[in-house]
Amino acid sequence: MSEKRARFQAVLDGQAVDRIPTGFWYHFFKDELDEATSQSDLIADNVTGHQKFISDFKPDFIKLMSDGYFHYPNASKWRTASDAELLTVTSIGHDHIWITEQVALVKAQHAQFSEDIFSFYNIFAPATYLKFALGGDDQLVNFVNTHSEQSIQHIFDIVSHDIATLVAKVIKQGSADGIYYSTQNIQSISDQTIFNQFIKPSDIAVLKAAKAAGGTNILHICGYEGASNRLTDFANYPADIMNWATAVEGVTLSQGRAIFPNRVLLGGFGNTTKDVLYRGTTDDIVAETQEIINAFGDDTRFLIGADCTVPRDIDLKHLVAARKAAVRQPITV
Numbered sequence: 663m664s665e666k667r668a669r670f671q672a673v674l675d676g677q678a679v680d681r682i683p684t685g686f687w688y689h690f691f692k693d694e695l696d697e698a699t700s701q702s703d704l705i706a707d708n709v710t711g712h713q714k715f716i717s718d719f720k721p722d723f724i725k726l727m728s729d730g731y732f733h734y735p736n737a738s739k740w741r742t743a744s745d746a747e748l749l750t751v752t753s754i755g756h757d758h759i760w761i762t763e764q765v766a767l768v769k770a771q772h773a774q775f776s777e778d779i780f781s782f783y784n785i786f787a788p789a790t791y792l793k794f795a796l797g798g799d800d801q802l803v804n805f806v807n808t809h810s811e812q813s814i815q816h817i818f819d820i821v822s823h824d825i826a827t828l829v830a831k832v833i834k835q836g837s838a839d840g841i842y843y844s845t846q847n848i849q850s851i852s853d854q855t856i857f858n859q860f861i862k863p864s865d866i867a868v869l870k871a872a873k874a875a876g877g878t879n880i881l882h883i884c885g886y887e888g889a890s891n892r893l894t895d896f897a898n899y900p901a902d903i904m905n906w907a908t909a910v911e912g913v914t915l916s917q918g919r920a921i922f923p924n925r926v927l928l929g930g931f932g933n934t935t936k937d938v939l940y941r942g943t944t945d946d947i948v949a950e951t952q953e954i955i956n957a958f959g960d961d962t963r964f965l966i967g968a969d970c971t972v973p974r975d976i977d978l979k980h981l982v983a984a985r986k987a988a989v990r991q992p993i994t995v
Contacts, residue, residue: 664778666722671780673926674878674902676963682955682988683722684966685928686939686981688974690715691729695794698730699760705730705767713774718978722985723780723965725842725880726771728764732786734821735760737795740805748813754824761828768836782880783838785829785872787845788821788864790884799850806856814860822864826871833875840877843869843901846884847891857895869900878902880928885910886970893921905929907969909937915964916957926963930954931984933968940976944983951987 663671670683690711691704698704708729716724735754754760768783775781786794793802806814832838845865847857869879881899883891885907893906893913904922908914909932918927931939931950938950951966958964966988972981 666777666779670723670965673963673965678962680989682964682966684985684988685721685723685725686719686931686968686972686984687715687721687725687727688971688976689729690727694727694729695732696730697733699763701730705763705770708767709770709774712771716774716776719981719985720777721779724782726768726781726783726838728767728784728786731760731764731767732791732794734791734795734824737792737821740817741796741801745810745813748809749816751817751820753820753827756827756831758824761824761831764828765831765836768832768838772837780839780878781837782840782842782878783829783832783836785825785841785843785868787843787861788818788825788868789848789861790844790846791821791825792817799848803848803851803856806860818860818864822867825868829868829872829877830875833872833877838877840879840902841869841872842880842882842905843872844882844884845896846886846889847895849889854892854895862895866900873900880905882970883907884970893918897921902926903928903965905967905969908932909934909969914957915954916961919958919961926965928965928967929969930964930966931968933970933972935973939968939980939984940973942980944979947980947983948987951984955988955990 669679672679673683690708696704708727740748793799796802796805829841872879879901880903881896881901883893883896883906888910890910893911903926905928908929915927915930931937935941938946954966966984
């Protein structure tokens, strides 16, 4: 077992480590929403992007990007479907190209590793794939409210089944250590009925599938573009590591311990161009890293990272500074 893998495992086990494992990531496509299925040039861009990033940053662990595979097959057709048509929807199948290409992608991403490190493949919640297909939160709410409960439950069951198949394959066949599972509350309404009835059960089904496949789960409670979430809604999710937008939620990493008492916590840095990780000096980043660490006191179950993906044009020296500074005593970078 490599030193970095052993250090990460020690954090999972609640043991003290000499340096806090640190990981950041960003998208390798100019537009991660571009469709990569059957597009060999885009798939190659994803793989070579990982290769360069790993070589330049040397992360302690990594999120493997699913850029190009944000669109669950055929879901856009459901925008105008009737209840009867929705009830005829079937699984895409375990050998669908959208699944098999992602398994192959994870294998190719791993082939770029220069060190044995923990890796987590990016997976979206079934509700998020539906948002992408339907056009956003408002459209998802309208989709649910204008169809029968039976047909909506059927769609969530089908999508969660297929995503569960995908996660099991990327872990068992692609050799990912687990998944980085991105979910969130519905942003356009305060009522929790849709979340509790459809979103949360489908989230838990996918996370359980990853656990059953032997995976370690990172739950990413996504605050993209200022999205706000009720963190307590996710407190009992079957995840090993919890990550949320500390800047958006106003809940620091150490404060999150009260909400997630028995989990490893990941994050601490804001991820926008306004935050210290992007625009600060090296000294600023070292000081921020130490502040995150010191806030935990004797608590050892945390990892250094950001609220979400960091900007593509970030100076990698900033990320390196945070990684090198992630020790219990202040150091000079």
